[in-house]
Amino acid sequence: MLNSKFEDLKLFLKGKKILITTHDLVDIDGLASCVVLKFFLNRFIDSSDIHLFLPEISKSTKDFIQKYTEKFPDITIPLEIEFKTLKIDIFLILDTNNLDQVAIPDINSSEIPIIFIDHHLNLKKNNKRNISLKIIDDQYSSTAEIIYELCEYFNLELTLPYKYLLIAAILTDSGFFKHGNNDTILRISKLLSNQLDYQEILSTLKNDKTIPEKIAKIKALQRVKLIQEGNWLIGITNVGSFEASVASSLIKIGFDVSVAYSEKKSGYRISTRAKKYVCLKTGLHLGKILKEVSEECGASGGGHDGAAALNGILDLEIIIEKILDRIKQVLNK
Ligand SMILES: [Mn+2]
Incomplete structure (x- = not known):
């Protein structure tokens, strides 16, 4: 209390x-x-x-x-x-x-x-x-x-x-x-x-989605890469913006964990989502993973077990690899 x-x-x-x-x-x-x-x-x-x-x-x-x-x-x-x-x-x-x-x-x-x-x-x-x-x-x-x-x-x-x-x-x-x-x-x-x-x-x-957001989601779906880790499906994709909304959409269509990132001149943002039961069953905590990776790589990230984000400027590919590795590690436990 x-x-x-x-x-x-x-x-x-x-x-x-x-x-x-x-x-x-x-x-x-x-x-x-x-x-x-x-x-x-x-x-x-x-x-x-x-x-x-x-x-x-x-x-x-x-x-x-x-x-x-x-x-x-x-x-x-x-x-x-x-x-x-x-x-x-x-x-x-x-x-x-x-x-x-x-x-x-x-x-x-x-x-x-x-x-x-x-x-x-x-x-x-x-x-x-x-x-x-x-x-x-x-x-x-x-x-x-x-x-x-x-x-x-x-x-x-x-x-x-x-x-x-x-x-x-x-x-x-x-x-x-x-x-x-x-x-x-x-x-x-x-x-x-x-x-x-x-x-x-x-x-x-109720939010009526704007046309740019709808297009972002559709393009993100066209680009999504599927990674199967045991019984779990991870989706990873990139967009110009609306990465949070895209990450949530991936969960809705059937991925267990999703990673969506966008790159802008000022830096990049990575949004991650996971189904609640995946978190409960495997102990996955995206907020903790993004926080740890941020600390190692000088970015800024955190959030909840099933929803977290990271902002950074350098080493996008390395950071995504690290995030994916840690997600897989937890899912495989
Ligand atoms: Mn809040």
Whole structure:
């Protein structure tokens, strides 16, 4: 249970000037966690200085925000806030514990302490930085669930718009319960009510794929290489972008593990996915594998057992080979 950490958090933040932020290319979980945490802090922390900084917001999150604000016009979601060097006592970073994914200038060299609240594998890096508190637990399928527990623990009654946000975040990050567990379903059932209709929330999360994304997926399928490892099928392919969506599609069509990468001028990104039962049966943890390979090769990676990503600049082929070797090793055990 995170209860003692919730107490630490409240004590620590009292009277502080706080900046809440999340990873770049904000997803719905990052967004909802930031917005609801700000609501919580405004009620429970004796501070008038609580700021929210949202970096670049992903396309699907923007689509969601548009539908959401039509439904709840009273809730303002600060879409574009310039990060100014406000006088801040503490950075509260949500939905990542990797400073490489945080878009605050000079975050690595600044002296301002950091708190992480996150559900990804604890990277245990950033050792040089002053990390005051880590509320990190990868048993949760979303950061929104940790924020919800925080609100529950301090008996904060959430209004409908905040509940709506949390449900949307939990659903998307748990892959509509695919990566979830009993607690995920329990939390959703506590958040739903007569005024919050499940089907309606689902409809705001429906994403019509754009033509470039559809083409990316089709081309990726044409190029996919099949590797059979015992009873398991690994798919590997490359695309110009949408590698995460491509990696998920490979799983949907029948691969047990997928690797999709894209190369851009600024570097490459490798997305990996695995079926949940493959992880449970073999102990495969893609987040751990990508983290280890990153550390060996000077890249930046991590994530969950069944979904993880890596960003790098050099040695793409070597890194992919290393990732594949480790995946095969675990599958063969
Ligand atoms: Mn998340």
